[in-house]
Amino acid sequence: MNTTDNLNEESFDPFFGAPVTVSVAANKNENMKSDDNEGGIANEIALLRDLQEFRKKYAIINRTGKTYICWEDTYLQSLEFQNIVDFHNFNAHHYHFVPQGKAKSGKSREDKKVLVTQAFLEDKQATRYEGIVFDPSETCGKKYWNLWRGFKVQPKQGDIxxxxxxxxxxxxxxxxxxxxxxxxxxxxxxxxxxxxxxxxxxxxxxxxxxxxxxxxxxxxxxxxxxxxxxxxxxxxxxxxxxxxxxxxxxxxxxxxxxxxxxxxxxxxxxxxxxxxxxxxxxxxxxxxxxxxxxxxxxxxxxxxxxxxxxxxxxxxxxxxxxxxxxxxxxxxxxxxxxxxxxxxxxxxxxxxxxxxxxxxxxxxxxxxNLMIRSLPLPERFIYEVLNGSAMVENKTIVKAPDSTQSRCYRNAFYADCLEWCKSLGFRFMPSADEMGKAMSKVFAFDQDNPNWRSNWKSKTQGYFYQLPSRAECMKRFARHICNAEPTMVFFDYEDESALKSNDDKSNIVNFQKQA
Missing domain, CATH: 3.40.50.300 (P-loop containing nucleotide triphosphate hydrolases)
Incomplete structure (x- = not known):
């Protein structure tokens, strides 16, 4: 029975769990008897040589209480980790027969098969780390594996x-x-x-x-x-x-x-x-x-x-x-x-x-542009209406009586928002409450009328929002949502002073669906 078939960390025997094949170094001396001093020394040298290679490549590391073998794969530019069992299994062909000297009877003891992996784990010169850190300040000391490799370019003054x-x-x-x-x-x-x-x-x-x-x-x-x-x-x-x-x-x-x-x-x-x-x-x-x-x-x-x-x-x-x-x-x-x-x-x-x-x-x-695309749907809809990319129904926004401002009826505006969301395939619809909070946040109605929630109401069409000119609406959106100038947010923004009073751009009422 091959004892490598049922390996685990507790039962693994490094001396008898290896396959039958031997390493190249051991092969050269497989016919040498244990009492052949030259063969014994050669095997010990081969073991030491392999052990030195393992020291160069591998380190033993504690990772949240568990022990792993770690190394850097320079070709793949990646960090690799193996648990102890996999480390033994992968390197099971690295072993040597080491002479055990003679018994009291004078008879030579049988050479012992020594796995390089086990010798490495017991090696006092093997690199051991208590944990992994990434520390460009390089103040962590040598007991941790610092993954920071520093800069590999030497500065040299020149034309850039x-x-x-x-x-x-x-x-x-x-x-x-x-x-x-x-x-x-x-x-x-x-x-x-x-x-x-x-x-x-x-x-x-x-x-x-x-x-x-x-x-x-x-x-x-x-x-x-x-x-x-x-x-x-x-x-x-x-x-x-x-x-x-x-x-x-x-x-x-x-x-x-x-x-x-x-x-x-x-x-x-x-x-x-x-x-x-x-x-x-x-x-x-x-x-x-x-x-x-x-x-x-x-x-x-x-x-x-x-x-x-x-x-x-x-x-x-x-x-x-x-x-x-x-x-x-x-x-x-x-x-x-x-x-x-x-x-x-x-x-x-x-x-x-x-x-x-x-x-x-x-x-x-x-x-x-990225901020606008990432806005919640109510704020995004308000932006698209101001920008002229989304239209509302004819009776949603009307000119306010005896005023240069406009009335935006709340329920109608919310219904237009839902239609816009459906047309773009959005799965989750905003609530009416979310729409109301968005309008209040964008336009800061409190600065126009502290009692706007109760005062802005029509007997026939219900509650409405009182909106200033389109240019002022753009200003408020840019200031309250984007913390930016309106020219950064709206490509066609023009200051009110540059617009004629009868200019279509000055009135938000014009951004309605045409009959």
Whole structure:
């Protein structure tokens, strides 16, 4: 009976549980008798040689009270863990016959079969860790396995004009955005042990340079992860992110998953990450990750109201397809190969960021666009009505008697909202109460009439909202929902002073369905 058929951690016998085949080193000496001194020494040397190789590759680690063998797979760029039984089984062919000397009778004892795995586990020189940490500050000491590998680029001063051209294109030549992105990258290099609590989101068509930027900075460190799906970033099993410092979510698409939204936001701002490596105990590691998202989809991340986690830019396509000799990306790639990366690292390493606050980033129209798409349905409907993308029934909004304002009848407006939701295929409808709270939040009716809830009522058509001009409605929406100027939120916004009193744009009544 082969004793390897029913192995477990308690019953495994390292000396008799190995298969019949022997290692190459042992094979060379299999015919040597135990009293052959030369053969015995050769076997012991072979065992020591294998043991040294195991010391180089493997470490013994405590993971939430359980013992694992761990190592880094440099080819796959991943961390690997094996429990003790699997470690023995996988390496069961690594063993040697070691002479046991002579008995008192003078007769030679039978050589003992020694597994290298068991010798390694009992080896006092084997590397042992009390736990796993990710610590760019490198203050954890030697008793923990620190997954931070540092930066592998040596800074060297040089011209970085091509890199600056790429950054300018990705920021669509917005100087405040260019400055912020450069400072963010410098913060990554200079202060890796300080979590920025902000993710960089780059939107734009394929081939404009998003991947080129990430390839450049990804080669700064071995703690870089290139993910090809949103699920790889926010999925349940995230063991591949255990040693991640720079994370590139390539061509991410946001599907509105609320649980995934929570995980993504936690990855950006929380001080610790929960790592769920399938089949192993969960562990907590400190979080220092820099997340970069690139997508050609409009809705790539969830930007909520007052959310300061996402800096969003829409890139210029001016370098798209410029890959031929003499064109931008060919020049850029050749420059990177010939010292460009080192010059970039030097520039970021020496850049003055003494007054830089990562969470104080420029607001952009791209970010506003994502925020609008992420709004709850009542606020989204109000926006679409103001923007002219959603129409209401003729009797929903009417001109108020003896006033320049309009009356928006509550029940009718709510019914229009439900119809709009159904037309777009939304499964969960907002309640009338949610609609009312949204209107109050957007337009701040208390500043117009403290008793509006009871006073704004018609004898024939019931309760209504009293709305100011469309321009004023846009202002209030932009201020109360987006904390931005209306020109950032509405593409056709015009200040009331620029509109004639009879201009169609000045009156919200015009945004009704035509008979």
């Amino acid at each position: 004009s091509l890199f600056l051209d790429l950054i300018a294109a990705l920021c669509n030549d917005d100087e405040t955005c260019i400055t912020y992105l450069l400072n963010y990258l410098a913060h990554m290099v200079q202060k890796p042990a300080e979590l920025p609590e902000v993710a960089i989101v780059m939107r734009g068509t394929q081939g404009i340079g998003k991947g080129s930027l990430m390839k450049t900075i990804g080669e700064f460190t071995d703690n870089y992860k290139h993910l090809s799906s949103t699920n790889s970033l926010t999925g349940t099993f995230n063991g591949h992110l255990l040693n991640a410092f720079v994370i590139f979510a390539d061509e991410a698409v946001w599907g509105g998953d609320k649980s995934a939204e929570g995980r993504l936001k936690a990855m950006i701002t929380e001080g610790t990450n929960t790592i769920n490596d399938k089949g192993r105990p969960e562990i907590q590691v400190r979080n220092y990750s820099r997340i970069f998202v690139a997508s050609n989809e409009e809705w790539c991340v969830p930007v909520g109201e007052e959310d300061r986690r996402f800096f969003v830019v829409d890139g210029s396509p001016r370098y798209k397809g410029k890959t031929k000799p003499g064109e931008f990306f060919h020049q850029y790639n050749e420059w990177i190969k010939n010292g460009g990366r080192e010059a970039i690292f030097h520039a970021l390493k020496t850049r003055d960021i003494s007054s830089f606050a990562p969470r104080d980033f420029p607001n952009t129209k791209a970010r506003m």
